Amino acid sequence: MRDPTALGPDAGSGTQPLVPALLRVVQETGATAGMVYLLPPGEKVLRLALVADTPPELVAPWSRVPLTAPIPVADAVRERHLVWLGGQEEMARRYPRPALVLPYPFVLAAAPVTTGATAWGALVLLWPGSHPSRPSPHERDLINDACHRMGLLLRQAADSGHPVLPGPHPRAVARPRTRTPGPDEALAAADFAERLPEGCCAMAPDGRITFADTTAAGFLGIEPAELLGALPWQVLPWLNSPIVEDRYRAAVVGQQPTSFIARRPPDRWFSFQLYPDPSGISVRITPARVPEAPDATDPADQPHPPPPATPGRASALYHLTHLAATLTEAVGTRDVVEQVTDQLLPAFGAQALLLFVTEDDRLRVVGHRGYEAEVVNRFDGIRLSTSPSPAIRTMITDPSFYASPEELERIYPGIPALVRKAAWAVLPLTASGRPVGSLILAYDQPHPFPPEERALLTSIAGLIAQALDRARLYDTKHQLARRLQAGLLPRTLPRVPGLDVASRYLPASHGMEIGGDFYDLIRLGPAVAAAIGDVQGHNVTAAALMGQVRTAVHATAGAPPGEVLARTNRLLTDLDPGLFTSCLYVHIDLVHHRAHLATAGHPPPILRHPDGRAEVLDLPPGLLLGIDPEADYPATEVPLPPGAVLVLYTDGLVESSGVDLGDAIADLAGHLERSGHRTVHALADDLLHHAGRSVPRVDDTAVLLISPRRAPDDRGARPAP
Numbered sequence: 001m002r003d004p005t006a007l008g009p010d011a012g013s014g015t016q017p018l019v020p021a022l023l024r025v026v027q028e029t030g031a032t033a034g035m036v037y038l039l040p041p042g043e044k045v046l047r048l049a050l051v052a053d054t055p056p057e058l059v060a061p062w063s064r065v066p067l068t069a070p071i072p073v074a075d076a077v078r079e080r081h082l083v084w085l086g087g088q089e090e091m092a093r094r095y096p097r098p099a100l101v102l103p104y105p106f107v108l109a110a111a112p113v114t115t116g117a118t119a120w121g122a123l124v125l126l127w128p129g130s131h132p133s134r135p136s137p138h139e140r141d142l143i144n145d146a147c148h149r150m151g152l153l154l155r156q157a158a159d160s161g162h163p164v165l166p167g168p169h170p171r172a173v174a175r176p177r178t179r180t181p182g183p184d185e186a187l188a189a190a191d192f193a194e195r196l197p198e199g200c201c202a203m204a205p206d207g208r209i210t211f212a213d214t215t216a217a218g219f220l221g222i223e224p225a226e227l228l229g230a231l232p233w234q235v236l237p238w239l240n241s242p243i244v245e246d247r248y249r250a251a252v253v254g255q256q257p258t259s260f261i262a263r264r265p266p267d268r269w270f271s272f273q274l275y276p277d278p279s280g281i282s283v284r285i286t287p288a289r290v291p292e293a294p295d296a297t298d299p300a301d302q303p304h305p306p307p308p309a310t311p312g313r314a315s316a317l318y319h320l321t322h323l324a325a326t327l328t329e330a331v332g333t334r335d336v337v338e339q340v341t342d343q344l345l346p347a348f349g350a351q352a353l354l355l356f357v358t359e360d361d362r363l364r365v366v367g368h369r370g371y372e373a374e375v376v377n378r379f380d381g382i383r384l385s386t387s388p389s390p391a392i393r394t395m396i397t398d399p400s401f402y403a404s405p406e407e408l409e410r411i412y413p414g415i416p417a418l419v420r421k422a423a424w425a426v427l428p429l430t431a432s433g434r435p436v437g438s439l440i441l442a443y444d445q446p447h448p449f450p451p452e453e454r455a456l457l458t459s460i461a462g463l464i465a466q467a468l469d470r471a472r473l474y475d476t477k478h479q480l481a482r483r484l485q486a487g488l489l490p491r492t493l494p495r496v497p498g499l500d501v502a503s504r505y506l507p508a509s510h511g512m513e514i515g516g517d518f519y520d521l522i523r524l525g526p527a528v529a530a531a532i533g534d535v536q537g538h539n540v541t542a543a544a545l546m547g548q549v550r551t552a553v554h555a556t557a558g559a560p561p562g563e564v565l566a567r568t569n570r571l572l573t574d575l576d577p578g579l580f581t582s583c584l585y586v587h588i589d590l591v592h593h594r595a596h597l598a599t600a601g602h603p604p605p606i607l608r609h610p611d612g613r614a615e616v617l618d619l620p621p622g623l624l625l626g627i628d629p630e631a632d633y634p635a636t637e638v639p640l641p642p643g644a645v646l647v648l649y650t651d652g653l654v655e656s657s658g659v660d661l662g663d664a665i666a667d668l669a670g671h672l673e674r675s676g677h678r679t680v681h682a683l684a685d686d687l688l689h690h691a692g693r694s695v696p697r698v699d700d701t702a703v704l705l706i707s708p709r710r711a712p713d714d715r716g717a718r719p720a721p
Contacts, residue, residue, distance in 0.1 A: 014164045015049050017153050019173050022123070025146035026052050027175060029139055031125040032255045032278050035059065036113075036150070037073055038121040038166045041158075046073060046121060049166035053278040054126070055206035056170045058252060060346060061101060063170060064338065070095060073122045076110035080119070080659060082143065083110040086133030104253040105129025111143050113150045117659055117667050120154040123147050128255035175278065199285035207231050207248055210280065219270055219285050238264055244272075251276040261288045323347070323460075327467040333357070336471045337367035340439075340464055345369060348457070350441040352421060354379065356391050357429075357437035357468060363391055370442065375419050390415070390426040395435040399458050400426040401449040423447035425457050429465035436465050436472070493521045496528050498590055498709050502680040504688055506652070506701040516546035516581070517650045517700040522557045526591050529557045529564075532648040532704050533583035533602065533625075545579055548572075549625070553585065561585045561598035565622065565633040569600065572626035581625040584648055586706075588640060593708060595640040598633045600625045603651050603661075606669050610643030614673035616665055642710040645680065647672065652701030653691050680705040 018036055026034040033054035037046040048056075048063040056063075065071050067078050072095060076083045085091045085108040092099040107127040113120045123146060135143075157164045190213070193200040199216030203209055209227045217224040220236060233240040239262055247258045251274040259273045271288040274281050323343035327336060341353055352370025356363040356379075365380040384392055390412060394400055402408040402424045405416035416422075421442040429437040439461055449457075493501050503519050516535025521528060531553045535546045552568040559567070564585050572581060584602040588595050597605065597617065601624035608614045622633040640646060654664040671690045675683060684705050691701070 014157070014162070015167065015171055017157065017164060018050060018150055021146055021149045021153065022050055022052050023173060023175055025123070025142055026125065028142050029125060029127075030131075031127055033126040035124040035170075036121060037065065037077075037124065038154075038164065039067075039077065039119055040165055041163065044068070046077060047166040048170040049121070049164075050173055051170045052173050053175060053205065054252065055204075056172050057206060057346070058249065059170070061343065062098070064342065066335070071098060072108060072110040073124055077112045077119050077122050080112050080114065080656065082135075082140065084108070084135050087129060090133075102249075102253060104250045105256065106253050107131040107133065109135065109139075109143060111147050113147045113154065115151040115155045117656060117664055118155070120151055123150065126253070130256065201227070201283045201285070203232075203248070203281040203283060205252060205278070205280055207245075216283075216285050219264075219287070221264060238262065247272075247274060248281070251281055324463060327463060331471065332475050333366060333468065333471040336464070336467045341367045341369050344441065344460070348425075348441060348453070349443075349447075350425075351444045352440075352442035354391070354440040354442075355437070356439070357472070358384070358395075358435060361385055363437070366437075371419065378418065390424065391438040391440060394426045394428045394438050395430075397428075399428060399454065399461070400424075401454060402426070403448050404446040423449075425449060425454075427457060427461035429461055429468060431462075431465040431469035434469075436469050439464060489518060490520060494523045496521070496523060496590075499528060499588075500680045500705075500707040500709055502684040502703075502705045504684045504701075504703045506688060516549075516579075517652065517702040518546045518550055519648070519702045519704040520550055520553060521704070521706075522554060524558050524587075526589070527558075528588045528590060529553075530586040530588065530646075530648060530704060530706055531583060532650060532702060533581055533600075534650045534652075534700070534702075535581045536579045545572075545581070548575070549581055549583065553583070561587050561596050561635045562633040565598050565600050565625070566631070569623075569625045569627075569631055569633075570629050573629040576626075580627060582651075583625055586646070586648070588706065588708075590708065593639060593641050594637055595646060596635050596637050598622065598635040600631075600633060603649060603654065603665065605649075606647040606665075606672055607638065607640075608645040608647070608672050610641055612673060612677070614669040616669050640706075640708060642708045645672075645683065645705055645707040647687070648704040648706070649687075650700065650702045653687065653703060680707050 015036075015038075022034050022036055025031070034050075034052040035048060035054075036050040038049045039046055044067050046065040046067065048059065048065075051059060062071065062073075065074050067074050072083045072085060085094065087107060088099070088103070088105045091102075091108070106129050109123075109125045111123045113122055123143065125143070154164055190211075193211075193213040194215070196213075196215070199213060199219045201209055201212040201216045208229055208231055210229075212220075212224045212227045214224065217227060220227070220232075222235065226235060233244050241262065243260050244262065247260045250256075251258045255276050255278070257273065257275050259271065261269055261271050263269050269288040271286050273284040273286075275284070276282075323339055327339060337355060340355060345351065345353060350370075353368060354365060354371060354376070355367035357366050358364075361384050362381050363379070363384065365376055368376050379389065379391065382389060382392065386392075390400060390408070405422055408416050408424060419442065422445050423443040425441040427439045427441075428435060429439055441457070489505060490503075493503060501521055503521075505517065505519075517533070518535075519530075519532045521530050531550075533546070533549060535549065549568060549572070552571045553564060556564045556567045565583060568583065581600070582602040583600045584597065584605060585599075586595055586597045586605075597619055599619045600622045604619055605617050606614055607617055617636070617638060619636050620634040623631040649668075651661070654668055655661060656664060668687070668690070672683075672687070675686055678686070684703055687703060688701070
């Protein structure tokens with residue numbers, strides 16, 4: 001019998017260990033479909049790795065989901081809890097974007113796959129709309145158990161040096177059949193269908209016809225052999241209608257019977273009734289009466305279906321609706337490029353794409369699919385003032401459509417042979433009357449562009465242009481904000497004989513990526529002072545206040561730690577900026593190897609002793625700066641012998657939704673204890689890598705490591721990044 005878990009050449013790499021766990025939870029919970037998303041190390045995008053009992057094409061718009069996206073699976077991973085949607089209404093209220101693309105009745109569960117503080121991905125399950133709107137305790141247990149098993153498998157694989165990674169395309173898997181009929185039984189079933197007065201056919205979950213009896217083929221006006229393995233709306237032009245594909249999608253997603261009527265030219269009408277289950281769809285075809293008074297609001301009753309397009313019109317609308325909804329939320333240029341390249345090709349049945357943007361006097365390729373590197377390099381960076389190319393000419397004229405290589409060769413000799421394609425749509429990208437770039441869709445075979453398709457492509461190009469214009473403006477602001485914050489942080493840390501120091505800073509994973517995290521090291525003769533802090537907020541105001549706090553700390557450095565924080569606090573309350581600040585100040589006596597520390601609501605430092613033992617220092621609490629001008633900040637003294645490492649950090653290193661802060665700090669201390677003896681720079685990188693295995697941070701992260709050397713010398717600290 002065929003292996004049901006190996007259904008295609010594009011199977012993901014290394015995902016096999018997860019297949020039994022996925023199929024088991026789908027079976028045990030009675031779900032009609034299941035998916036596994038993976039979060040590759042260091043990435044901020046969930047990638048669809050496994051799809052069970054549903055066609056991958058149906059979930060293709062969500063094959064890559066940014067962790068910041070307003071999507072159930074992203075929320076589940078980011079917030080570390082089960083997201084349950086009990087029906088169509090709840091989906092529309094909480095997640096309007098996916099609800100717009102999948103307006104069908106179904107129940108959904110999305111749960112994070114984690115071990116400790118590490119997020120590996122997520123499990124998604126679907127049920128029909130008839131399923132209870134709230135999960136039972138048993139279902140919760142089954143989902144939690146499945147996520148736990150998957151998390152352990154993923155952690156073991158990563159620890160062994162062979163992490164499970166998603167392939168270039170989701171891998172389709174299916175539950176094995178409960179019974180496989182023998183040849184005689186299969187023949188008897190076919191004979192049974194042939195004796196029925198109505199037509200019978202069967203569709204796989206991806207819509208392809210796997211069986212059709214003689215009556216069904218006669219009704220459809222085609223030979224049975226021509227139907228097998230084909231999509232009905234591709235081989236029968238009169239079924240190439242949004243309604244036909246919409247009813248098919250409704251059956252697959254909602255797992256409930258659906259129906260529609262359609263006219264076979266010139267004047268024969270048929271009723272199609274679809275009965276789905278996870279293994280496919282049974283279709284019953286019967287003659288239908290001509291609708292006497294079609295309701296203009298019900299497209300299923302329209303006597304004249306829309307003209308055909310390739311691929312199916314509903315498929316195009318499905319992808320384009322998702323693209324339009326996504327582009328409204330795209331942040332940077334990279335977001336726009338990824339969505340365009342993911343959605344446009346399947347929407348219009350194209351095989352290649354080139355996306356250009358203007359940059360000074362040149363056209364730059366910012367996205368491409370289906371073209372070889374030599375072609376991309378040939379057109380990347382061409383001057384706008386040189387002899388016109390299709391991509392340049394379209395920006396000053398109108399969209400151009402070339403249905404065959406001969407049409408393009410007449411105007412641009414040599415280009416068809418260079419790019420090795422057979423048809424092209426060349427579209428200008430214009431926003432607010434300004435050209436921002438151009439877009440080329442290409443086909444491997446000659447392709448006619450009917451007026452309807454030309455109009456749709458032109459409209460989509462305008463939408464993409466507006467999204468690109470907004471994204472480039474965001475990128476400009478983002479770069480400005482990063483430069484501002486870089487200017488406020490120390491470019492280098494001072495060289496202190498006998499002391500090894502290392503600092504790291506990482507911006508937040510969303511928004512303008514600018515905040516108020518800061519660190520500092522100040523020379524004080526035979527002593528040194530260190531400070532680390534976090535101003536509330538992620539904007540230019542927070543960054544400006546951070547600069548004022550650093551100035552205040554510098555001005556009072558050398559005083560006892562409690563006094564430094566008290567004076568800085570009085571300054572901030574006088575300024576009344578409306579933002580609060582946490583801060584940890586340390587005075588280190590390099591002669592007697594002692595550290596005096598005081599905190600203003602900041603996460604506790606971690607001290608790794610020379611013997612490797614890591615200790616979370618318990619400091620007397622102090623109020624955040626900027627609340628009470630009379631606040632007191634008691635200090636604590638601890639030994640800091642040569643070989644010890646004092647780790648100062650902001651909460652971005654440890655804070656994660658759904659994880660107790662104390663547990664996260666203890667986990668960080670445990671990792672520090674296990675890291676072994678290495679340079680402070682290697683240790684700083686290791687701590688960031690450890691934190692990065694969890695969900696990408698929604699807050700900035702600053703780290704400062706200080707370690708007295710056993711034998712002082714003149715080695716200096718490296719520049720702060």
